[in-house]
Amino acid sequence: xxxxxxxxxxxxxxxxxxxxxxxxxxxxxxxxxxxxxxxxxxxxxxxxxxxxxxxxxxxxxxxxxxxxxxxxxxxxxxxxxxxxxxxxxxxxxxxxxxxxxxxxxxxxxxxxxxxxxxxxxxxxxxxxxxxxxxxxxxxxxxxxxxxx
Numbered sequence: 001x002x003x004x005x006x007x008x009x010x011x012x013x014x015x016x017x018x019x020x021x022x023x024x025x026x027x028x029x030x031x032x033x034x035x036x037x038x039x040x041x042x043x044x045x046x047x048x049x050x051x052x053x054x055x056x057x058x059x060x061x062x063x064x065x066x067x068x069x070x071x072x073x074x075x076x077x078x079x080x081x082x083x084x085x086x087x088x089x090x091x092x093x094x095x096x097x098x099x100x101x102x103x104x105x106x107x108x109x110x111x112x113x114x115x116x117x118x119x120x121x122x123x124x125x126x127x128x129x130x131x132x133x134x135x136x137x138x139x140x141x142x143x144x145x146x147x148x
Contacts, residue, residue, distance in 0.1 A: 034103060038133035042112070043080040049106055052115070055082060056101035057133060064096050071117075075100060077137040086114040094119040099131075 036054045037047045047053055055075055063074035071086045073096075084102050094100065094117065104114035 036101070038077045038080075038137070039075055039082040040077055040080040040133075040137060042082050042106070047106065052103060052105055054101050054103045055084070055112055056099070059094070059096050059098055059100050061096045066090065073100075075102065075112075077133050078141060079137045083111045084114050084117075085111055086117050088117075090117055091119040 034052055034054055035048075036056060039055060039057055041047060042055055047055070057075045057077040060074040060076045060081060063072075065072040069087060069089070071084075071088075071090045073084050073086075074081045075084055076082075084104075085107075086102065086104075098119060101118045102112065102114040103116040103118075104112055107113050
């Protein structure tokens with residue numbers, strides 16, 4: 001076998017390993033990617049079914065029900081609401097009327113089953129995604145009330 005053929009084989013094997021490594025990295029990245037949706041987007045069917053995503057907004061006042069290890073509450077962006085079910089202890093700072101981001105999936109009934117709940121850490125903080133969603137919802141609501 002000529003030296004030129006040996007080099008070509010080494011280059012091909014190197015490209016094969018490089019391609020396999022790139023495919024593994026992209027696969028790992030894709031499986032860890034979690035998108036954020038507002039309750040309005042979830043209600044409009046923009047959120048994926050069978051895939052984990054995050055939903056955020058404000059915890060609707062009067063919607064929180066807690067028992068020993070389960071929590072039920074409603075997340076709102078002032079236009080639409082989504083019921084969230086969470087099995088586990090809710091964060092200490094979690095309360096009605098405050099900002100929240102929950103990660104999980106939609107179940108067959110359309111309720112959001114959360115695997116993780118994140119609450120704000122002080123009175124002035126709201127997750128950027130939730131703040132942006134709340135601002136957009138308020139702007140849409142204002143535009144709808146102005147229409148004749």
